[in-house]
Amino acid sequence: MRLLMLFHAMGSLLPASLLIAAAVSAAPPVNAGSGSGGLAEAVQSTRTAAEAVLSQSGTEHCLRGKLTNALLGLSASCEAHGQRSELCAFTDRVVVTTGWTVAFMEATSRQLLELSSQPLSSTGSGVVASPRP
Secondary structure, eight states: HHHHHHHHHHHHHHHHHHHHHHHHHHSSSOOTTTHHHHHHHHHHHHHHHHHHHHOSSHHHHHHHHHHHHHHHHHHHHHHTOOOOHHHHHHHHHTTTTOOHHHHHHHHHHHHHHHHHSOOSSSSSSOOOOOOOO
16 A cells, blocks of 8 residues: 555656665565564664765765665565554655655654654554655
């Protein structure tokens, strides 16, 4: 379902197919007995991408791709683990947003770092707004 929303948001199948390929390669493997290991890895990958955006360690295009891949992987991992935390809900909203500016990526990164520093729970207790592109 999320991928269909992404197709619609992108308006073209070519960018969407590239994002699917990126999500598949970025999504951590999920094993039935692994507990939240895959989710923890996805959260760490997202934190690393967010820190790269905030430190501007790369070109804008590269940082956008890194953050997109990390968010797609986290979204897939949240869904695979049945996670409905504020972090997962925020990730789902951001990943379908188009027109990412540098300011949007920075605001998103700060929010991701804040949300990922809290313990994950199966339900979110508050509403977290998505930054505007």
